[in-house]
């Protein structure tokens with residue numbers, strides 16, 4: 001019998017990328033899917049390959065949700081907070097699969113990234129685990145990037161600076177960035193056509209506009225700007241995004257306190273539409289040659305692509321636009337650091353809507369429907 005899967009959040013960024021992948025990989029034929037919504041109850045569901053998927057159900061209707069074998073949600077933490085425990089209280093014993101961070105710290109949940117922690121996932125299912133979360137986008141991308149070093153237990157600590165795209169903050173921010181870009185261009189459009197105008201005058205107009213601008217929809221301006229803070233403030237000088245790095249990595253790898261890998265970061269939002277980049281300074285447990293490091297990295301999973309550490313290749317190939325909408329994990333700038341022979345630098349880029357969000361969930365769904 002095909003499993004009944006309730007899909008919530010399929011209209012959002014993560015959900016629609018996930019749905020596209022499910023269609024491409026023919027996953028819909030393996031399940032009985034029902035589409036839910038928090039805002040469009042009674043509207044038509046999606047029409048895929050000329051098949052209509054019925055009327056949208058109310059995502060807060062526990063009596064409808066309780067009928068599902070698997071609930072797949074890309075709706076966000078607020079939704080999970082409102083529904084998950086109430087559904088459990090009613091005795092629902094299905095599988096909960098979630099893109100949000102809400103349950104990641106819960107001791108009954110597993111963070112899924114099967115190319116990295118398949119055995120841990122399998123053991124957890126055998127032990128009766130029913131709750132699975134996708135990892136934070138930069139964490140999943142880091143583990144896919146550096147998997148070859150993690151799996152050989154070679155990493156002592158990592159410092160990472162992230163360069164995170166606006167789509168990481170949800171669908172509205174893509175529109176905001178485009179509007180901001182349009183406003184900036186409009187402010188100097190006529191001057192740009194003049195040959196004899198001072199470039200400083202143009203820069204002055206644009207910079208003044210940026211300074212006086214509070215952004216659109218209360219989001220600070222990102223066109224021609226960057227924001228070195230992502231998610232909430234922990235009150236101790238760290239953002240919640242920065243805290244997720246160490247916690248989730250060690251949880252995904254199922255490492256005990258004594259084996260914990262130290263990870264610190266500064267997470268930055270930049271005006272790129274899609275794909276997150278990360279610059280790593282890695283302290284290894286021993287000195288290893290760059291040749292051996294590259295071999296470990298490339299052999300960990302089939303999605304890793306290594307870009308030669310030279311100017312021409314880096315400028316042309318190690319950029320978000322080369323990765324966007326693909327499952328590729330690009331690694332470059334791999335070299336020894338001046339800090340010492342055990343330190344290396346790596347720069348990685350991956351599509352955060354694919355490996356950083358939807359693809360681990362899609363693969364986990366496939367593990368669950370085979371049970």
Ligand SMILES: NC(=O)c1ccc[n+]([C@@H]2O[C@H](COP(=O)([O-])OP(=O)(O)OC[C@H]3O[C@@H](n4cnc5c(N)ncnc54)[C@H](OP(=O)(O)O)[C@@H]3O)[C@@H](O)[C@H]2O)c1
Pocket residue numbers: 008009010011012013014015036037038039040059074075076077099100101135136137167168169170171172352353356357
């Ligand atoms: N974005 C990422 O890169 C990323 C990566 C990893 C994890 N996550 C997590 O995944 C969850 C979902 O994130 P998201 O980026 O997919 O959020 P999103 O694009 O803002 O979508 C969330 C929900 O907003 C509603 N919505 C309202 N207006 C919409 C519109 N114009 N277009 C589409 N949907 C609209 C939809 O729900 P209804 O249909 O019910 O109205 C949709 O499911 C969050 O918990 C997030 O933290 C995101």
